[in-house]
Amino acid sequence: MLNLAQLTHRSYIIDNVTVVDPKKNTTFPGHVAVVDGKIDAVERGRAKEASLPIYDGAGLHLAPGFIDIHVHLREPGHEYKETIATGTAAAVAGGFTSVACMPNTLPAIDDRSVVEFILRQAKFVGLAKVYPIAAATMGRKGEILAEYHELVAAGAVAVSDDGSPVASANMARRVLEYAAPLGIPFIEHCEDMSATGEGVMHEGFYSTKLGLKGIPAFSEEACLARDLVILRSVRGARYHAAHMSTRGSVQLIRRAKDEGLPVTAETAPHYLCLEDRDLETYNTNLKINPPLRSAEDRVAMIDALKDGTIDCIASDHAPHAAHEKQVEFNAAPNGSLGLETTFPLIMTHLVRAGHLTLPQALALITHRPAECLGIPGGTLARGAAADLVLFNPDESWVVRAEDLHSRSRNSAFLGHTVSGRVKHTLVDGVNVTASPIGV
Numbered sequence: 270m271l272n273l274a275q276l277t278h279r280s281y282i283i284d285n286v287t288v289v290d291p292k293k294n295t296t297f298p299g300h301v302a303v304v305d306g307k308i309d310a311v312e313r314g315r316a317k318e319a320s321l322p323i324y325d326g327a328g329l330h331l332a333p334g335f336i337d338i339h340v341h342l343r344e345p346g347h348e349y350k351e352t353i354a355t356g357t358a359a360a361v362a363g364g365f366t367s368v369a370c371m372p373n374t375l376p377a378i379d380d381r382s383v384v385e386f387i388l389r390q391a392k393f394v395g396l397a398k399v400y401p402i403a404a405a406t407m408g409r410k411g412e413i414l415a416e417y418h419e420l421v422a423a424g425a426v427a428v429s430d431d432g433s434p435v436a437s438a439n440m441a442r443r444v445l446e447y448a449a450p451l452g453i454p455f456i457e458h459c460e461d462m463s464a465t466g467e468g469v470m471h472e473g474f475y476s477t478k479l480g481l482k483g484i485p486a487f488s489e490e491a492c493l494a495r496d497l498v499i500l501r502s503v504r505g506a507r508y509h510a511a512h513m514s515t516r517g518s519v520q521l522i523r524r525a526k527d528e529g530l531p532v533t534a535e536t537a538p539h540y541l542c543l544e545d546r547d548l549e550t551y552n553t554n555l556k557i558n559p560p561l562r563s564a565e566d567r568v569a570m571i572d573a574l575k576d577g578t579i580d581c582i583a584s585d586h587a588p589h590a591a592h593e594k595q596v597e598f599n600a601a602p603n604g605s606l607g608l609e610t611t612f613p614l615i616m617t618h619l620v621r622a623g624h625l626t627l628p629q630a631l632a633l634i635t636h637r638p639a640e641c642l643g644i645p646g647g648t649l650a651r652g653a654a655a656d657l658v659l660f661n662p663d664e665s666w667v668v669r670a671e672d673l674h675s676r677s678r679n680s681a682f683l684g685h686t687v688s689g690r691v692k693h694t695l696v697d698g699v700n701v702t703a704s705p706i707g708v
């Protein structure tokens with residue numbers, strides 16, 4: 270058998286793997302045939318056919334490539350934090366074959382030329398597939414709607430002012446109305462800025478103890494509740510709530526889904542395994558927006574993933590340069606890296622902790638996020654692109670700054686021991702982890 274690290278064919282078989290199919294909720298020993306960069310067959314047992322070259326999966330687990338619908342690639346405008354090249358290198362290192370990038374770039378993704386630039390650059394780099402999320406309003410200022418028709422024609426898959434909420438109820442209504450006929454979701458960064466004020470961490474016992482200004486849970490919940498009320502009155506709209514972090518938000522989404530509203534939601538790995546009390550170190554890499562919440566909120570997020578109230582997990586990968594984070598807590602920008610730690614954190618805190626089975630957990634970063642945005646991928650269906658990940662679920666490793674592929678180093682998880690390591694990431698049947706970065 271051939272070595273997968275030296276994959277050169279376009280049509281081949283990967284043998285000797287444990288197939289994990291999140292959509293079918295199954296795990297079995299098998300092999301996968303890829304023809305011209307597409308999945309041709311996924312079968313149980315060892316490969317018998319000899320008409321295609323056979324590569325050795327070396328006993329690894331094989332799953333659909335992961336999909337992250339909330340990343341900040343920072344290009345154009347903030348290339349000192351991250352570029353499309355370094356961001357997608359981090360993506361494939363973390364097992365992600367598709368990422369959707371947020372519009373808080375400079376300029377914002379509010380013009381078709383910016384969408385086209387991102388798609389061109391992503392194609393040139395040739396690592397993960399990139400799906401641009403356009404700004405909901407010009408310059409993300411909340412004043413004038415962006416030209417959705419043009420942006421979608423250029424390749425945008427959703428609209429959002431992420432980084433900021435759409436602040437006014439009237440504008441939120443218009444965003445939903447204009448997005449509806451195009452079939453694209455409005456992704457809201459749920460935050461009432463008047464409630465956040467000068468806050469820098471979750472409002473509660475620990476904000477008092479640490480002497481830091483608090484952000485109440487209702488900063489997130491008030492914006493979400495407002496949007497859900499508006500959503501009732503806009504026919505055909507789709508609404509996706511980004512980075513949910515509180516128990517109250519979970520209750521709101523649960524009720525909205527019971528009511529039949531077209532709402533989906535994501536949370537991020539840090540809300541599943543970190544809490545406000547972890548800020549006792551004043552580590553600015555743990556300064557994130559929305560902030561790390563209470564222990565009760567953390568448990569509520571895990572429960573919401575188990576019962577399907579929250580549809581998927583997205584990293585909210587938010588690179589910042591060292592000099593920006595190495596300041597006093599109040600002055601540091603919000604955000605943590607996420608692309609290279611999301612999968613092992615899910616393995617460690619959801620699968621090994623006994624909350625979800627492996628296929629259930631991988632559904633949260635494969636077909637479920639794809640369905641939230643209406644983008645392809647996340648399945649092992651015949652004819653789908655051979656976007657695949659091979660990993661060792663049991664390998665334990667320590668997150669170290671020097672091993673990260675991102676241009677920045679601001680991971681909230683530096684020094685954490687995690688389980689689950691990505692070994693190969695294949696995009697359209699090409700092993701991109703084995704090839705040098707294009708730029």
Ligand SMILES: [Zn+2]
Nearest residue numbers: 431432458511
């Ligand atoms: Zn956000």
